[in-house]
Amino acid sequence: MKYLQVNNPNDLQIINSQTQWMFIDRELYTEREIEKMQLPKVINFFNSKEAKHASIKTSELFTQVQVSKKQTHFYFGARFKN
Numbered sequence: 803m804k805y806l807q808v809n810n811p812n813d814l815q816i817i818n819s820q821t822q823w824m825f826i827d828r829e830l831y832t833e834r835e836i837e838k839m840q841l842p843k844v845i846n847f848f849n850s851k852e853a854k855h856a857s858i859k860t861s862e863l864f865t866q867v868q869v870s871k872k873q874t875h876f877y878f879g880a881r882f883k884n
Contacts, residue, residue, distance in 0.1 A: 803871055805830040805881075806864040816847045816858060825863065830874060830881040836864070 810816060810827040817824050841860050849856045873884045 805867050805869055806836055807867045809865050
């Protein structure tokens with residue numbers, strides 16, 4: 803199955819402004835879940851490591867991966883690859 807994997811290697815606190823959920827590195831979303839979030843093309847966030855505001859393009863935040871449903875698990879409501 804196709805998933806979009808969050809590419810957040812520095813564990814920056816990138817938060818979806820509509821749901822107030824943080825995007826966790828290597829978390830998996832379906833394309834439909836991303837569509838429902840209605841994310842803007844650019845997501846603004848506060849980089850606490852450098853103490854400044856920053857932004858990231860939505861296209862840079864996610865990478866497409868192919869993972870079997872049997873190779874995923876949920877941890878506190880977030881989907882990850884085994």
